[in-house]
Amino acid sequence: MLDFIVQRLVQAVFVMLTVAMISFSLFQFVGDPVNNMLGPEATAEQRLAARETLGLNDPIPVQFTKWVGNAVQGEFGQSYRMGRPVSDLIAQRLPATLELVAVSALIAVFVGVPMGVYTGLKRNSFLSKIFLTVSLIGISLPTFLIGILLILLFGVTLGWLPTFGRGGLTNIGNWETSLLTARGWSHLILPAITLALFQLTLIMRLVRAEMLEVLRTDYIKFAKARGLRQRSINFGHALKNTLVPVITIMGLQIGALLAFSIITETVFQWPGMGLLIIQAINFGDIPIMSSYLVLVALFFVIINLVVDLLYYVVDPRLRIERTAGAH
């Protein structure tokens, strides 16, 4: 088990280096940050001096090596836009995004899986058909449109929920959370649903398909023959056997949630990493962009590692192989 994790971590380092390198070469196309920093009235000498202090005159490989060298020591540089440490800015924004993504993921799983089970078991019921039709909308409408529609309905027409931003925040150390107050939740719920909807419908459809598959297998019939209760057959036997693919997809999708949160955060003016990166791109704020991309790569790596470990939890066969040491 341990060498498996170590092996994964080594891979992770390479993945992140590659991401950093690709992002660095992309930054050649975002415009000259010096121009944005100094404004239109700066002289050519001032521009040159600024480029020199920022190290922008070095060749890309040199810039890259320097950046990686600093990043390894936990030093991500200063934002060009504000002159504040990138690590501070990201630390300030990370809680908002992580809470949004976590709540969305939970909604997607805890609503999506039961709906999938239900539609799998009661294929022909009226409710199943409604679920399936509605899920089509979730799959086919783009996120920003769903967000705007939800804002229009719950924020403007009904006036139940706030339409933008975070609110009702409490501080736990440096972590600003909206999960502890009702007001915080009222701000969180619309963006979370917006972000979750696509994943939710995906999971629901996946679980349904898997359930239909599993329910036809022999051991379900045997279980029935043994006189087990229907409930324990459905959840203990059938559902458990559908989970491996669901976990795989879920892992990939949490990464997608992080990525899609850029759109949701823009629509809801949610002050998280997505907004930060959008503004960084507009400004040509290279330190923020590279740190963000590497951070997202890190999340993907961690998520995939967790997913791999979860396989062991849900699938006993993998555990036996390992303990036998037949490697």
Next chain:
Amino acid sequence: MIRTGKLLASVAVVAMMSFGAQAEDNTFRYATTGDILGLDPHMHNHGTTNAVKGMIYGALVHRKYDLTLEPDLAESWENIDDVTWEFKLREGVTFHDGTPFTADDVLYSYERINQDGSEMRGFLSNVETIEKVDDHTIRIVTKGPDPILLQNLSLFFIVSQDFKEANDAFDVVVGGGTTNFANLNANGTGPYRLVEWQQDNRLVMEINEDFWGYDDLETNVRRAVFMPIGSDSTRVAAILSGEIDMMYPVPLQDVPRLDQDADIEVLQGPELRTIFLGMDQHRDELLDMPGSGENPFKDVRVRQAFAHALDLDAIQRVVMRGASTPTGSMIAPGIVGFDEEIAEPYEFNPERSRELLAEAGYPDGFPVTLDCPNDRYVNDEAICSAVIPMLRRIGIDANLNAQTLSLHFNKMGAAENYNTSFYMLGWTPGTYDALNAFQNLINEDAVWNSGRFFNERIEELTAQIAVTVDEDERNELIREAMQIHKDEVGHLPLHQQALAWAVRTDRVEHIEQRPFNDVDLRYVRMRD
């Protein structure tokens, strides 16, 4: 199971209803597209940023909503001779942290604004020295007679010497390198004090009860929350739902929708920014015609042909939905030196354009690319997209290159050595005076004269405008220079875009719409 579900749902709904927008009394919440760039009063020169700084910091004079000047930190002033002004400073004024304001702070601020990193130093570029006479008297000596010194002083914000020195914040630091205390903290003499600023999220100010003019303030706003909301539809939804009291700009297509709401009023008025197109009149060879050795824009007839080809009324009607004022001038009404006659647009006459092109030797037109931003001005890309077919109609092989503002301004600006043949730009003279437009757009050494228009007579006139104090004489000089610029078709002015603000009338009693499209809390009154 189902019953608990229903119960939960109804609890949730009831709970949600109680979170509906509830505003505290006399808290004014307003939003616009982007955040301020920073709090350092001597760093950025940017509309929204200057507006916020103007509420927190004091200047020698304050510019009112109607563009006139009133005394602020200077109680009175007089001209001692052509180049010397004496200002009597207000006594008993304190900064937000309690330190008293004296002449030393003015001198210190002058020293501070005069650094390389400052975008604001241009406002004082004509100042030779500032001298202290006594603790509450200063003298400003200008390099030559300066008719617009006072206009410029309204953006010379005064900081506290003690505060900046105590926090080692003299340097104006731009961008990476070091963290910047002055850009993240504020200590001024203005009517509002900073409570907190979370970048891109919210900026909170509260009334300064120790403000020297507190008793005479028109406003009754105790607390103000400024929120940047980038997405248009989100901003519209926020005001519809009552979560904010005021927002700007209103997207043009949403004006009727908001006006229908009984509690919302849309205020519209002309802005001071003029949108125009510029043409490269400097290169010997047009960028789009490599190898030809020709630059058609050097011929005034070609420029005239372009001017007569643009149907400004159609742009106003269709692209701007009526929310613009077509113009033939580089400056807007309200700017010192504006002239009605010059503001009359060029006649729309494509026939004449084709004749002019033929006379100039381009009967079949020529290729040219129009560089355009797509996220800077109201409907910028749409305007350019409308210009393209108008030019094609007279035979010009026009193409559009629209991109995000940082790329656009890099390409057309000094950074890439004016790498454009044909471009869109908008300009508000920061001093509300025509001279600023000459110095930034039209003169030979102007930073944003990307087409490098040059006219010797205009150079001479500008030099005179800069030092002529007599108002009538000066306006006549401006008129003459503007007329030459128009006859020569130095640029192609399009229009002034309209301001559109949305205000919730159930919360806000009155708000003055300043033509420079930002909010001064001094002129906001909430309902009690």
